[in-house]
Amino acid sequence: MNIHEYQAKQIFAKYGVPTPRGIVANTPEQAFLNAQELGGNIWVVKAQIHAGGRGLGGGVKLAKSLEEVKTLASEILGMQLVTHQTGPEGKLVQKVYIEEGADIKDELYLGVVLDRAKEMPVIMASTEGGMEIEKVAEETPEKIVKVAVDPAIGFQGFHGRELLFGLGITDKVEQKNFLKFAKALYNVYMDNDAEMIEINPLIKTGAGEFLALDGKMGFDDSALGRHPDIEDMRDISEEDPDEREASRYGLSYVSLDGEIGCMVNGAGLAMGTMDTINYMGGTPANFLDVGGSANAETVAKGFEIILKNPNVKAIFVNIFGGIVRCDRIANGILEATKLTDVHVPVIVRLDGTNAPEAAEILKNAGIENVIAATDLADGAAKAVAAAKGE
Structure with a gap:
């Protein structure tokens, strides 16, 4: 959020x-x-x-x-x-x-983000305040100072000194003010289960004080139950209506710019599916994880949400039946064709629990625009071809 x-x-x-x-x-x-x-x-x-x-x-x-x-x-x-x-x-x-x-003497960048590889928050700082940090990272990465903070010990003086040296802050008053600012910002991040804080620019005034001229914050949705005051700040008018609707049905959905709709179970498999589509020359239109508790209703709702995107020219359903059974997904596909006008080719790869039963269900249904795939690569290739009208 x-x-x-x-x-x-x-x-x-x-x-x-x-x-x-x-x-x-x-x-x-x-x-x-x-x-x-x-x-x-x-x-x-x-x-x-x-x-x-x-x-x-x-x-x-x-x-x-x-x-x-x-x-x-x-x-x-x-x-x-x-x-x-x-x-x-x-x-x-x-x-x-x-x-x-404000009296602006200098502009800096300061942010706190989660580094998943290090499994700890990282404080990022740069002298290039006011610029897009992505552009700085691409063109002059040496101008970004990154300091990982182990939550077990919290923000310490040596973390602050590393930031000070990297930014070239030598004035004693300014050093003291910056250290106080950085430590407080780290506490904001940790106490509120934030995923990201960005201040761009962080300004230094003529008196050597530091002010957050801007402020962006993102939070871990899974932790909002601990922060009802923050959840009350949610502005649903700023959120994608399809993503909100998907969340009500337990679906994880993110809209993208491509033309191949994706319906997958499991975030890792979903990412692998999108990567394979790209490798085969196509572009995914969405990320959609139906999760492990999918049923006919949620699968049908997934199709409905995907097909709201007018750019979608094909749908690739890639399910590995572990927790969720393949026959349940197959019935969901049939349900979707009854409730929603599925007017694009649907490429289906089902493997795992009850996969033979699922294949039989789809075969007996006799739906013309449902195309069976044997594996991930075959499914992605057929989805790309279908999207191109081949």
Whole structure:
């Protein structure tokens, strides 16, 4: 689950992570009043969407008067903001964050992410604040400092010193302020079961203080039961409606840009299936894991969700029957053809528990556009060919 910048900064405040003052607004008039309440003579009007690159897309603008705050808010609210993370369709801006201006001496990058290979959180920092960290990693990876922190001991002084040396922070006051900031951010990450925190930019003021000028947070969905206050921050309007619908049926679904729909059981097999499709020259349209408790209803719902994507030209069902029985999947496919207009070829590879029974069910059904496959490679090849109309 992701949250908005203003929500992330509310969490930061509880841990003493410094941020500029700001107030969220839903209307231009409210934005005007927020700026008036904040005081000063310069403000930043920020679009609130679950995506980065807002500034380059025109979603972050500087205002030098109260009237300009109102004007800019009216321009940003309701716009379809397109960034490198939204895709060409963009995202509708429904909220803006009005934030006080800041004295920016320098811009840095600071983030905390989970390194699954190391099995511990990693603090990433860079002197290239304000830039896309992916671009920095690709072009100048030496400018990114990575410090793994073992949760058993937590954030220690030597972690902080490694970050300081990597960033070239030598002033004693600045060192003290940065260490305090980094430790507080690590605590935010650990205490709230976060998967990712990103501050870009982290600014250094003329007084040597550090402020989170931006804030992004993502959380482990499986841990939200421990954090009802964070779950209350969920903005379902920012989430893919098909992904939300799939979750209600116990399906793990992620929409992609390809043309071959995938229905698989098990995340590892799903990833392997998508890789094989790519290897065979095709492109997957989705990730869909039906899990180990799939039944006819959930399989039918999976087909319905996949076929909502107009780009889908074929569906590859790749099931290894361990926990879930293959005959159950076969019946689900038959059910799907009754409940949903399955108008594209369906390539089916079923192996494992009750696979012979499943093959018999599909054979006796006599459905024209269901194509049997013998293994993963054969199924992927047939799916790619079907998608190409061959």
